[in-house]
Amino acid sequence: MFKYVLGRLGAMLLTLFLVMTLSFWVIRLMPMTIFENPEVSPEVQRRLEDRMHLHEPMIVQYYYFIEGIVTRGDFGTSVKIRPGLAVFDIIRERIPPTMLLNFFSLFISIPLGIIAGTIAALRRNTWADNVISFLIVIFISVPSFVFASLLQYVFAFAVPLFPTLYNAQAPTVWAAFHSMVLPIVALSLNPIATIARYLRGELIETLSSEYMLLARTKGLTQKEATWRHAFRNSLVPIANTIIPLITGIMGGSLVIEKIFAVPGEGGLLVDSILGGDHFLTVALLIFYSFISLVTIFVVDVSYGIIDPRIRIGGGK
Amino acid sequence: MIVERDRLPEELQSIPAEEFRRSERDWQTDERFTTEPIGFYKDALRRLFSNKVSVVSLAAIVIIIVLALIVPNVTGYGYTEQNVKQKNLPSKVPGLCRLGILDGTRVLTNIKKTSISDPKRYPEGCVLEVIREYKAGKQTVVDVKVDYYKYCGVPEGEYHWMGTDYLGRDILTRLFKGTRISLMIAFLSVVTNLIIGVVYGSVAGYYGGRVDLFLTHLAEVLDGLPYIVVTILFMLWLGSGMLSIVLALTVTGWIGTARLTRAQFYRYKGREYVLAARTLGVPDKKLIFRHILPNTVGPLITRAMIAVPGAIFSESFLAYIGLGIKPPEPSIGILLSEGQKVLLQYPNQTFFPAVLISVLMIAFNMLSNGLRDAMDPSRRGED
Numbered sequence: 009m010f011k012y013v014l015g016r017l018g019a020m021l022l023t024l025f026l027v028m029t030l031s032f033w034v035i036r037l038m039p040m041t042i043f044e045n046p047e048v049s050p051e052v053q054r055r056l057e058d059r060m061h062l063h064e065p066m067i068v069q070y071y072y073f074i075e076g077i078v079t080r081g082d083f084g085t086s087v088k089i090r091p092g093l094a095v096f097d098i099i100r101e102r103i104p105p106t107m108l109l110n111f112f113s114l115f116i117s118i119p120l121g122i123i124a125g126t127i128a129a130l131r132r133n134t135w136a137d138n139v140i141s142f143l144i145v146i147f148i149s150v151p152s153f154v155f156a157s158l159l160q161y162v163f164a165f166a167v168p169l170f171p172t173l174y175n176a177q178a179p180t181v182w183a184a185f186h187s188m189v190l191p192i193v194a195l196s197l198n199p200i201a202t203i204a205r206y207l208r209g210e211l212i213e214t215l216s217s218e219y220m221l222l223a224r225t226k227g228l229t230q231k232e233a234t235w236r237h238a239f240r241n242s243l244v245p246i247a248n249t250i251i252p253l254i255t256g257i258m259g260g261s262l263v264i265e266k267i268f269a270v271p272g273e274g275g276l277l278v279d280s281i282l283g284g285d286h287f288l289t290v291a292l293l294i295f296y297s298f299i300s301l302v303t304i305f306v307v308d309v310s311y312g313i314i315d316p317r318i319r320i321g322g323g324k
Numbered sequence: 325m326i327v328e329r330d331r332l333p334e335e336l337q338s339i340p341a342e343e344f345r346r347s348e349r350d351w352q353t354d355e356r357f358t359t360e361p362i363g364f365y366k367d368a369l370r371r372l373f374s375n376k377v378s379v380v381s382l383a384a385i386v387i388i389i390v391l392a393l394i395v396p397n398v399t400g401y402g403y404t405e406q407n408v409k410q411k412n413l414p415s416k417v418p419g420l421c422r423l424g425i426l427d428g429t430r431v432l433t434n435i436k437k438t439s440i441s442d443p444k445r446y447p448e449g450c451v452l453e454v455i456r457e458y459k460a461g462k463q464t465v466v467d468v469k470v471d472y473y474k475y476c477g478v479p480e481g482e483y484h485w486m487g488t489d490y491l492g493r494d495i496l497t498r499l500f501k502g503t504r505i506s507l508m509i510a511f512l513s514v515v516t517n518l519i520i521g522v523v524y525g526s527v528a529g530y531y532g533g534r535v536d537l538f539l540t541h542l543a544e545v546l547d548g549l550p551y552i553v554v555t556i557l558f559m560l561w562l563g564s565g566m567l568s569i570v571l572a573l574t575v576t577g578w579i580g581t582a583r584l585t586r587a588q589f590y591r592y593k594g595r596e597y598v599l600a601a602r603t604l605g606v607p608d609k610k611l612i613f614r615h616i617l618p619n620t621v622g623p624l625i626t627r628a629m630i631a632v633p634g635a636i637f638s639e640s641f642l643a644y645i646g647l648g649i650k651p652p653e654p655s656i657g658i659l660l661s662e663g664q665k666v667l668l669q670y671p672n673q674t675f676f677p678a679v680l681i682s683v684l685m686i687a688f689n690m691l692s693n694g695l696r697d698a699m700d701p702s703r704r705g706e707d
Contacts, residue, residue, distance in 0.1 A: 148689065151637050161671055262641075263644045297550050300550035
């Protein structure tokens with residue numbers, strides 16, 4: 009197991025390095041000016057460019073880039089979105105709103121998804137199952153940004169129950185939370201449906217398995233058997249959908265954050281691409297890759313922990 | 325069994341020949357099949373069409389495709405045709421406008437009362453109704469319901485069914501032109517994914533061993549890169565445009581197909597019939613494409629069908645973050661993201677694309693669910 013984890017970690021670092029290299033070359037080789045500010049005199053601009061090594065050959069710049077990250081954790085300096093500020097600090101400062109939103113979203117989507125999936129599976133082919141299955145299809149199919157627009161129009165404009173946009177400088181905690189409701193709902197619909205769909209499928213399969221029959225034969229009531237055997241076993245595959253939700257808590261949704269003007273990571277990535285702030289884009293892409301790689305790693309390793317039947321590495 | 329005559333008992337030997345008779349064998353014949361034989365695909369198709377949801381979804385998709393092909397040519401407006409005087413028009417549909425819905429009216433608020441009577445700003449007959457009148461400072465201000473088409477000087481008899489956008493372009497034309505482009509992107513990317521995935525997976529699965537190890541590892545490294553990051557990098561590298569979107573969706577999209585194909589090859593390549601074919605000297609190429617690959621067609625079709633809504637979604641997503649196709653060209657995603665900017669003022673600009681993409685996504689998802697059930701061999705003959 010230890011060897012396996014070590015191997016995965018190595019692969020992860022390699023991939024991360026690959027992402028760094030790819031992002032750097034792709035973005036820096038684009039035919040665009042990296043640094044451009046009409047208010048700065050040419051002399052100052054030249055000095056600034058010198059400081060960022062922009063006049064050196066690309067390969068030397070690449071070396072500086074990697075060296076900065078590895079030795080000092082320095083991802084460069086923002087040039088357009090927040091000129092002069094270290095990219096790393098900008099990213100760090102955007103984490104709290106994103107994390108808060110995703111945390112609340114997680115907080116409601118996991119229980120709701122599990123409850124909906126369980127009800128649908130236990131009451132299979134009744135009206136309850138039909139309604140839930142229908143909603144699952146809607147929530148999975150319709151893009152989240154369509155829901156975001158719909159929520160924004162209906163609940164913030166037509167019936168002004170909530171503020172239109174996220175309010176970071178809200179005076180009270182309640183007001184801040186109030187402005188977070190719509191983005192949270194928009195973020196949660198898809199995870200709820202995904203969890204519910206997986207759980208429903210899993211539960212239906214386990215409910216008709218032979219060990220359930222055995223559990224009933226040895227005297228457990230249907231309820232006990234469902235809870236102790238079927239439900240627990242169905243949760244194993246669900247981990248596959250829940251873990252990305254947990255690790256993705258810092259990533260945030262690009263489009264939903266943009267729509268509700270959340271000052272988070274997703275919106276920042278969109279802004280940096282649109283604004284052509286290359287150092288920021290590179291750093292954010294690395295940030296997102298890091299999150300995604302950690303997720304894959306945790307999912308892989310957790311399989312062995314959650315489900316004792318899957319112990320990779322020959323059951324050592 | 326032939327028994328020698330003289331070894332039979334005495335009384336049997338003397339039976340006269342005429343006593344012998346041919347025994348009537350009770351011939352058991354199989355009943356001839358009177359029904360038509362049903363193959364796998366025929367059966368799958370039959371089951372697909374017996375599923376109401378699938379039929380409705382298929383119908384919805386076909387209708388949308390037909391509309392996408394026809395509508396942009398018959399509206400009478402070009403999809404890039406601008407008219408700055410007629411921007412942000414509300415929707416007006418012939419027939420329905422008599423009933424008072426989608427009749428091209430809009431409520432304007434906070435207007436000086438005196439300006440209403442100015443025919444230069446408010447042409448004759450465009451003010452339908454004064455809804456509210458109130459004082460703001462010294463001015464009398466009114467909210468009025470106006471015939472926005474007359475207000476903007478649109479000639480009588482011209483209709484924009486879904487209104488116009490911020491440049492005065494007809495949204496109906498743009499929406500279906502955009503649907504055409506979005507669907508094209510989706511189909512193209514799915515087809516490229518299939519081709520690359522099938523070839524890659526076939527080679528890895530058929531040859532196995534070192535080739536397989538190398539190819540699988542290569543795919544794994546690519547798969548480790550997060551989808552958003554790869555797509556964004558690709559779009560930045562190639563620049564916006566239809567081809568780059570298709571390519572960006574292909575970079576990681578083929579891996580799933582390759583994996584599926586490879587697994588199917590491992591399942592079938594050891595079968596006796598493959599061995600037989602190989603013994604007869606069938607070349608590798610023919611073995612792969614003629615004898616093994618057809619087994620994977622079912623799962624591949626299902627997979628391709630599931631990938632279509634995913635591609636439509638990705639296209640819209642890219643448009644939202646500013647990496648969509650090049651501006652005057654429309655796509656569903658472009659229309660949605662443009663509409664989102666004026667959502668609160670002109671909801672019609674978001675409403676129609678939103679409905680269309682939702683119907684399209686639901687229909688494709690339902691159809692692929694139906695297809696999956698229909699092609700599931702374990703469910704064959706259930707109904």
